[in-house]
Amino acid sequence: MENRASLIERLESQAQTIRRDILTMIYKAQSGHPGGSLSATDIVTALYFHVLRVDPGNPKWLERDRFIMSKGHACPSWYACLAERGFFPKEELLTLREINGRLQGHPDMKKTPGIDFTTGSLGQGLSGGVGMALGLKRKKPSTHVYVLLSDGELNEGQVWEAAMAAAKFKLDNLTAIIDYNDLQLDGYCHEVMPFEPLREKWLAFNWQVFEMDGHDMGNILDTIEKAKRIKDKPSVIIAHTVKGKGVSFMEDKCDWHGKSPNDEQFVQAMKELGADNPQTLQKELRKPSRPSKSSFLSDISRESLSATNKKVADQNLIPTRDAFGEALVELGAEMPNLVVLEADISKSTRTNRFAKRFPARFYQFGIAEANMMVAAAGMSTTGKIPFYSTYAVFGSMRACEQLRTFVAYPHLNVKVAVSHGGITPANDGVTHQATEDLGMMRTIPGLVVIMPGDYYATKALVRAAAKYKGPVYLRFTRDAIPIIYGSEDSFEIGKGKLLREGNDISIIAIGDMLCQALKAAELLGEEGISAEVIDMHTLKPIDQDIILTTAQKTGYVLTVEDHQIECGLGGAVAEVLIENLPTPMRRIGLRNTFAESGRYDLLLEKYGMSANHIFITAKQLLDASDS
The missing domain is CATH 3.40.50.920 (Rossmann fold)
Structure with missing residues (x-):
């Protein structure tokens, strides 16, 4: 039997391997989320290489423990553990986010062996865990369900609905683990949307609460074992971690939430993680050039x-979300009653430009789209012109009823401006691709629905929407598209x-x-x-x-x-x-x-x-x- 010292040494070594896998995957794909993947690595490694009862040869084994990665953007850490455990060939890690591949941008239970629950839309995973724990409690009483959450997704009200349900049903076969690195996409959690006192909140929801160092393998093993022994109530482990753990220039840096390293950064990171010949590996992984314009x-x-009388202004490729960000700043200077409400992704939706220029008129709501929609409705009744900003899949679907009932029905002057429309958030996969939203929005009475075709059309139509008296749904692209119009074109x-x-x-x-x-x-x-x-x-x-x-x-x-x-x-x-x-x-x-x-x-x-x-x-x- 393996003694404790050798067990911890083995797991720590395995975690370093997983970290190297993560960086290799993301560098090869030139897309992904290294920061949160690295912060979760020690926890996921401990689970897959010691705690979980799983069978790589039979991923659907009925007696297996279940794991849900609610913070689905960190899936490279999960994929690496699955591959290293033998659920699929390790070579397949190099297909992360590729078309026709099994390793999607966010976890997909339809495609990837060992994935028991699709995630990617934050705030949903704990509800799935509650359902699994309920279904297994009597049928498979020895089976345990683990859910790994990000700290930022605690902004979502559904997390706390799931917390209440788990306590009500006394789900002692459920353990939630919070990857508490205190960073989300737009900054520190305690600044984006403070949720402390966190321990006291979970205690108030009648959960057993533990805290641990999420990078101390011995502490991780001991805490998970204690949580599993709790009876008649669910357990939550607050894991104190460091975003980007293991790579010096990524640690505690918000910028590494969702970008890939360049050639030099990859080599440096792999050196720090103990890789052999990282320069050779980098040359082998170098991607072919991106498609031409x-x-x-x-x-x-x-x-x-x-x-x-139309002409192509030039052949540059520009995402229409960039034009939206520029238009907001211009309109902000002209319209003092224009305000922006954001759901933790201002760097991606480009509303951070407005926030920098007009900080007093920028409201950060965190990952809480439904709440933010009704808040926008309320603000509009005070004479403000709210621009509600998030991704299309969240603004149209997660907040659909709120948009219908509290914005469109009273015909309030709210502009729902969403990025990542259609399949243009291509590498992120299905959870972030809104391909149903235009149809949903056009069925809502009184709602104007717009999708501009290029940079100049976007600037003009955002301006037209701001001047229009009533609710508007504006859809923009994440990926870059060509310029077709010129600045002189009117819409x-x-x-x-x-x-x-x-x-x-x-x-x-x-x-x-x-x-x-x-x-x-x-x-x-x-x-x-x-x-x-x-x-x-x-x-x-x-x-x-x-x-x-x-x-x-x-x-x-x-x-x-x-x-x-x-x-x-x-x-x-x-x-x-x-x-x-x-x-x-x-x-x-x-x-x-x-x-x-x-x-x-x-x-x-x-x-x-x-x-x-x-x-x-x-x-x-x-x-x-x-x-």
């Missing part, structure tokens, strides 16, 4: 846009823009799909097919006049959207046509499927949304009608 908007000719809510004239088929596009539509029109033109391209930046109220005019002119309509084809742009255009001018049409978008992690351009290709697919579908529509 032409893969998105392959040389759209300026002449092709000149007929409508009006509810009025589509004719971007390219044509006679044979009409392509109506929204958001990031506009550049794909323009490229497809050029490909069609090379075969003698004249395609008209319309930017339907406002999904609601939709511009019926331009739809009917173009359909009457060409006789064929093709819609293109980064969204499910149900209820989005395709559905809206079809409704206009079927009631007024039945016209042969096709819809391009996601077809009753979720996407996955992967490079943005590759996802467009795989899911039939690229310029090439638009070109092929347009020809099929015309050929079918001719036959």
Whole structure:
């Protein structure tokens, strides 16, 4: 039997291996979350290499203990442990966040052996743990459920709902572990949204509370064992950790929440973690160059846009979230009643620019989207113009009822401005890809729904939304897309823009799909097919006049959207046509499927949304009608 000293030595050595795996994966992917993965490494290592009863040869073994990583962005630490335990080949770690891979940007129980619960949307995992513990308590009384939470996700009210339920049901087969490194994306937890006194809170919720050093392997083992022996109530372990633990320049640095190291940083980090020949490894892992700009908007000719007095300003790729951040600062200087409410991701949504310029008008709510939505509604009743900012998947779905009932129904002057729309948060995977939101939002009475097609359109439409009296849903991209318009172009809510004239088929596009539509029109033109391209930046109220005019002119309509084809742009255009001018049409978008992690351009290709697919579908529509 292994003695304690050798056990601790083995686990500490294993944890260093896991840390090297984490850095290797994230460097190879050039995407991921090293800080939180490294802070959790010692805890996850202790669980998988000593505590948990699991069988790598039979991942669905009924008697196994269960583990949920509620802080799903830290999944590289989980994947590394699973691979090192033999759940899948270690070589597969190098496929992190790749298209067609099993190691998604956030844990996916459908794809990865050993993953028992899908996570990534913070604040949900403990509820899943409560359900598992309830289901197993009588059926498999010896099975224990462990849930690893981040400290930042304690901002979410659902965590505390789950805490109440676990206490009520006396779930002594449930242990929650909080990775308390005191950092979340926008800064220190005690500044973003203070939650101390944390120990007293959990005690008040009738949990048994332990605290431990999350990097002291002996302390970790002892504390987990004590928690497992508690009867008639759930246990929570507050693990005091350091974000980025093990890499000197990453430790306690918020900037390392979600970025990959460059070549030099990777080599230095691997040296600190005891890797052999890190320079050689770095050269072996060096990624091929990123796709060229032409893969998105392959040389759209300026002449092709000149007929409508439009031109490509340049071929730079810029995420529309960047334009949103700039527009907010400009509007803030003009509109003293404009305020911004943020959910801990201002660096990502670009509202940090407004926060820096107008700190007294910037309100950090932490990871609490539902609360923030109703707070925005309340602020609007005092004469403020709140811009509510988060990711599209959270602003539209987690806070949907709040938006419907407390913003749209009383027609309050709230602007819901969301980044990461569609599949553009490509590498993050399904949990962060909002592909249903436009359809949901357009069914809410009185809500204006907008997705701009480029940098200049975004700046103009954010300005128009700020001036509009009433609720607006604005959707932006995470990934960079080409500039199509110029600073002189004007936009009006509810009025589509004719971007390219044509006679044979009409392509109506929204958001990031506009550049794909323009490229497809050029490909069609090379075969003698004249395609008209319309930017339907406002999904609601939709511009019926331009739809009917173009359909009457060409006789064929093709819609293109980064969204499910149900209820989005395709559905809206079809409704206009079927009631007024039945016209042969096709819809391009996601077809009753979720996407996955992967490079943005590759996802467009795989899911039939690229310029090439638009070109092929347009020809099929015309050929079918001719036959």
